[in-house]
Amino acid sequence: MTDTETRAPRVVAAPEPPRRRRRRLGGGGPRAGTIAAFLTPFFLPFVLFYLVPVGYALWQSFRVVRRTGGQYGTSYTTFGGFHQYAQVLQNSEFWSSIGRIGLFGVVQVPVMLFVALVMALLLDTPLLKIKAFFRISAFLPYAVPGVIAAIMWSYLYSPQLSPVVDLLGHLGLHPDFLGPGAVLWSAANVSTWLWTGYNMLIMYSALQAIPQELYEAAKLDGASNWAIAWRIKVPIIAPSIVLTTVFSIIGTLQLYAEPAVLRQISSNISSTFTPNMLAYTVASGNNYQQAAAISVVIALITFVLSFGFMRLTSKRAGL
Amino acid sequence: MSTPTAGRRSASRESLASRTAVMALMLVLMIYFLLPVYFLIVAATKPQGDLAATNGLAFSHFNLFDNLHTLFTRSDGIFLKWALNSVIYAVLGAGVGTLISAMCGYALAKFAFRGREFLFSVVLGGVLVPTTALALPLFLLFSSIGLVNTYWAVFLPSIVSPFGVYLARIFASAAVPEELLESARLDGAGEFRTFFSVASRLMAPSLVTIFLFQFVAIWNNFFLPMVMLQKESLFPVTLGLFEWNGQTARAPLLQESVITGSLVSIVPVIIVFVLLQRFWRTGLAAGSLK
Numbered sequence: 001m002t003d004t005e006t007r008a009p010r011v012v013a014a015p016e017p018p019r020r021r022r023r024r025l026g027g028g029g030p031r032a033g034t035i036a037a038f039l040t041p042f043f044l045p046f047v048l049f050y051l052v053p054v055g056y057a058l059w060q061s062f063r064v065v066r067r068t069g070g071q072y073g074t075s076y077t078t079f080g081g082f083h084q085y086a087q088v089l090q091n092s093e094f095w096s097s098i099g100r101i102g103l104f105g106v107v108q109v110p111v112m113l114f115v116a117l118v119m120a121l122l123l124d125t126p127l128l129k130i131k132a133f134f135r136i137s138a139f140l141p142y143a144v145p146g147v148i149a150a151i152m153w154s155y156l157y158s159p160q161l162s163p164v165v166d167l168l169g170h171l172g173l174h175p176d177f178l179g180p181g182a183v184l185w186s187a188a189n190v191s192t193w194l195w196t197g198y199n200m201l202i203m204y205s206a207l208q209a210i211p212q213e214l215y216e217a218a219k220l221d222g223a224s225n226w227a228i229a230w231r232i233k234v235p236i237i238a239p240s241i242v243l244t245t246v247f248s249i250i251g252t253l254q255l256y257a258e259p260a261v262l263r264q265i266s267s268n269i270s271s272t273f274t275p276n277m278l279a280y281t282v283a284s285g286n287n288y289q290q291a292a293a294i295s296v297v298i299a300l301i302t303f304v305l306s307f308g309f310m311r312l313t314s315k316r317a318g319l
Numbered sequence: 320m321s322t323p324t325a326g327r328r329s330a331s332r333e334s335l336a337s338r339t340a341v342m343a344l345m346l347v348l349m350i351y352f353l354l355p356v357y358f359l360i361v362a363a364t365k366p367q368g369d370l371a372a373t374n375g376l377a378f379s380h381f382n383l384f385d386n387l388h389t390l391f392t393r394s395d396g397i398f399l400k401w402a403l404n405s406v407i408y409a410v411l412g413a414g415v416g417t418l419i420s421a422m423c424g425y426a427l428a429k430f431a432f433r434g435r436e437f438l439f440s441v442v443l444g445g446v447l448v449p450t451t452a453l454a455l456p457l458f459l460l461f462s463s464i465g466l467v468n469t470y471w472a473v474f475l476p477s478i479v480s481p482f483g484v485y486l487a488r489i490f491a492s493a494a495v496p497e498e499l500l501e502s503a504r505l506d507g508a509g510e511f512r513t514f515f516s517v518a519s520r521l522m523a524p525s526l527v528t529i530f531l532f533q534f535v536a537i538w539n540n541f542f543l544p545m546v547m548l549q550k551e552s553l554f555p556v557t558l559g560l561f562e563w564n565g566q567t568a569r570a571p572l573l574q575e576s577v578i579t580g581s582l583v584s585i586v587p588v589i590i591v592f593v594l595l596q597r598f599w600r601t602g603l604a605a606g607s608l609k
Contacts, residue, residue: 030510035426155578257541298452
């Protein structure tokens with residue numbers, strides 16, 4: 001498919017008119033000061049608002065609050081070794097939030113990415129018409145903030161207001177989307193709704209970059225669209241699938257807004273439902289050192305899973 | 320939309336049944352993606368009393384303008400303030416963010432210097448850092464220097480986008496030819512002049528892409544403003560609607576404003592989105608390169 005209308009135009013600027021002033025005879029690259037001037041505007045805030053907080057969280061996570069002279073004495077913070085981490089690992093609420101999010105991720109991420117992949121493959125075949133409409137509709141939820149998506153869906157889940165509950169009621173079904181067993185999957189549905197189109201477009205863009213000639217031979221041999229899709233296209237866009245998986249893992253571990261909104265209408269979501277909600281709740285109780293340790297543990301799990309998944313897949317592909 | 324001849328030939332071999340099945344599957348998926356937005360549009364046009372009393376998917380009494388009036392006058396027009404705050408955070412944040420990402424990505428792509436790959440891998444590591452993990456330590460740092468509960472508390476962290484630098488580096492390598500820079504240098508143009516008058520023009524479409532990604536990231540951000548802000552007048556629209564939504568149990572009349580406000584806050588972004596969709600494709604394609 002030659003999809004020229006969606007490709008960004010190349011703006012070609014005319015080269016500057018020649019000037020007769022040589023800066024330096026030796027030629028070569030710019031001076032160190034110039035390079036620094038290009039890099040500093042990004043790296044200064046990057047250091048201040050990315051690296052320093054990471055360092056600060058690490059430092060805090062090794063501190064403990066002590067009191068002089070019993071319960072009513074003045075408090076001070078001091079080095080506490082791995083005390084905060086030991087507390088995190090002994091905290092049953094931490095483990096149940098991890099368990100919940102793990103279950104969520106193991107189900108939601110593959111389902112979402114599978115649907116995204118199928119949609120991308122279908123959009124890439126000549127079988128389907130009105131592709132632009134499908135592409136835009138599926139991508140539309142990406143423009144909706146997570147909070148607002150969760151508010152929209154919470155109306156569709158609510159037993160009093162939901163047309164979906166009404167409709168299912170006519171069919172004799174009475175699901176409780178906000179019940180203790182279901183609410184996790186109701187949150188998972190909001191994430192799926194938000195991110196399927198985004199992931200689909202990443203995969204679709206990768207499919208579009210494959211030269212058509214690659215399929216020609218297979219087509220001449222009589223391979224079906226099905227075989228071409230699974231044997232040729234999917235292996236080629238594997239890096240995109242890995243990328244979307246890594247982004248999804250990161251997103252899942254950070255889950256906050258969607259369950260926080262559902263918590264407003266369901267008593268089945270606790271204030272410690274996800275690891276991030278737990279960190280916020282602990283921080284709200286002024287236990288910043290413990291909250292820092294939780295944040296560090298979440299970040300560590302994120303890194304281990306992301307890198308682990310990338311290494312696993314690149315080894316398997318023999319790269 | 321043109322279809323290559325090879326595709327057409329193989330398509331004719333596919334049965335009508337599989338075309339119908341594919342179309343049906345896609346239509347079901349489209350209903351899934353569009354249903355909540357459709358519901359929101361319908362609900363925003365109803366009077367509060369009709370929300371529970373009438374079918375959620377059918378229009379009833381058309382009350383949209385009254386709802387908008389209520390929305391924009393509630394609590395001294397705080398909703399408009401939230402919407403403006405979101406615009407300020409997202410437009411200025413993404414604007415400054417795109418500029419600094421472009422300069423950094425360009426330098427990483429075009430200047431040879433020691434430590435370049437190291438710096439780039441630090442940036443890539445930054446892409447993987449969960450931003451919510453930064454919010455709580457940032458809150459403590461900002462509260463020690465009195466920045467909490469100010470515009471700066473949300474704005475400053477928002478300008479940093481490692482993903483933007485990553486995209487800018489890819490785009491600069493692809494769009495700015497080495498020879499052009501060489502000749503600009505030989506002609507005596509300084510590096511800044513070359514960047515702002517030559518390279519940035521060549522990179523312009525990709526800069527739009529970087530801007531859009533960062534704009535949406537800031538517009539959708541919730542955790543950072545929630546941690547940083549207590550003053551309602553500084554809230555972005557996401558945080559404001561979240562607060563209202565939490566009060567609907569006590570004040571059920573707020574429900575209609577939450578619904579109308581949700582619609583009002585997503586419509587402009589969706590329009591921009593559809594109009595500029597080609598720029599998304601560029602960015603997503605580059606993001607999928609290894």
